[in-house]
Amino acid sequence: MPRATSQKFSRAHEPSAKKKDNQASGSMTNPIFNTARFGQHILKNPATAQKIVDAANLKPTDKVMEVGPGTGNLTVKILEKAKHVTAIEMDPRMAAEVIKRVQGTPEQRKLEVVIGDFVKVDMPYFEVCISNTPYQISSPLVFRLLSHRPLFRVAILMFQRxxxxxxxxxxxxxLWSRLSANVQLYAKVDNIINVSRNDFRPPPQVESSVIRLVPIDPPPPVKFEEFDGMNRIIFSRPNKTVRGNFQAKGVMKMLEQNRSTWLSMQDMVRAITSWSLVPLPVDDERPVTKMVDDILTELGHTESRAAKMDIDDLLKLLSAFHEVGIHFS
Known part of the structure; x- marks a missing residue:
């Protein structure tokens, strides 16, 4: 994992600090606010920053992971309440600014800065995550957090509204969508703060909102790839019926191939161990198209639309497909 101390980092970037800034006068002449390279918008409103930190209900023993600290306006407030903060920042200039904010203070020992792309770096142990999220990694950030073990207590995350x-x-x-269903299977999500574009420097083109995400503990025993694979079909055309989406070009062929592969794997397990974890539906000679139609009819979803199906509906449907050997990953 790439790490940086203030001394090593400063030496590595001294030449760039000597370059002249040819931008207009005022606060924007500081190159630290030329954020076009990473699409960053610095949260400048201290009241909003305080609300975000307060929403986390931090404990003195908490270890916090902050994603995208920018110049550290949230970081310094987190450090006042938490035991330790690991800040993951992709822009070395921003990382230097965060380190500079706490240099020579008691908080310096509580801060670790990791320079790198959050999607690629190793995540530290943490109980709380706080993020002014770069919008381009919004979805990867959410699902990376939900797949992380051990489970964290809470995440306070700012996204495009x-x-x-x-x-x-x-x-x-x-607005109910594949994203909504996939996230809410594993977490309770609430919208807690709306943030104006004027709270940022430079102001983004969109408004923002802060959500609270609390993982369900223990998580449901559902393989994400299977749940998401089914939802990818069901939510593919929201104005079509569920049956219509399963009849889309290529879907049945994929399900036939998946079922054939799954049955072959089960046969191998049975041959090696003389037993199987799952009863094999080998005697079911119905074509996959008939299986799908029968399941949708039995559960009353032939004419259903994805927008009306809740998590329980989706889980029951997935379970019924698995019972006849139909898989989605």
């Missing part, structure tokens, strides 16, 4: 609203959407609403 449209993305946040999809995370918290409920079945039966226009």
């Amino acid at each position: 449209e993305f946040a609203l999809r995370l918290v959407a409920r079945p039966g609403t226009s």
Whole structure:
């Protein structure tokens, strides 16, 4: 994992610090706010920063992972309450600014800065995650957090408002989507703060929202790839019926191949161990198209649309498919 101390980092970037800034006068002449390279927008409103930190209900014993600290406006407030903060920052200039903010203070020993792409770096142990999330990694960040073990206690995450609203959407609403279902299978999600674009420097083109994400503990015993694979089909055309989406070009062929592969693997397990964890539906001679139609009819979802199906509906449907050997990954 790439790490940086203030001394090593400063020496490595001294030449760039001597370059002249040809931008207009004012606060934007500081090259630290030329954030186009990574699409960053610095949260400048201290009241909003305090609300975000307060929403985490931090304990003096907490280890916090912060993603995208920027210049450290959230970081310094987190350090006041937490035991330790690991800040993951992709932009070395920003990382230097965060280190500079605490240099020579008692908080310096509580801060570790990791320079790198959050999607690629190793995550540290943490109880709480706080993030002013770079919008381009919103979805990868959420699912990387949900797959992390051990489970964390809570995450307070800022996203583009449209993305946040999809995370918290409920079945039966226009924003209920594959993203909503996949996240809410594993976590409780609430919208807690709306943030104006004017709270950032430079202001983004969109409004933002802060959500609270609490993992379900223990997580449901459902393989994410299977749940997501089924939802990819069901939510592919939201205005079509579930049956219509399963009849889309290529879907049945994929399911036939998946079932054939799964049955072959089960046969290998049975041949080696003389037993199987799952009863094999080898006597079911129905074509996969008939199996799918029968399951949808039995569960009453032939004419259902994805927007009306809640988590329980989706889980029952997945279980029924698995019972006849139909898999999605």
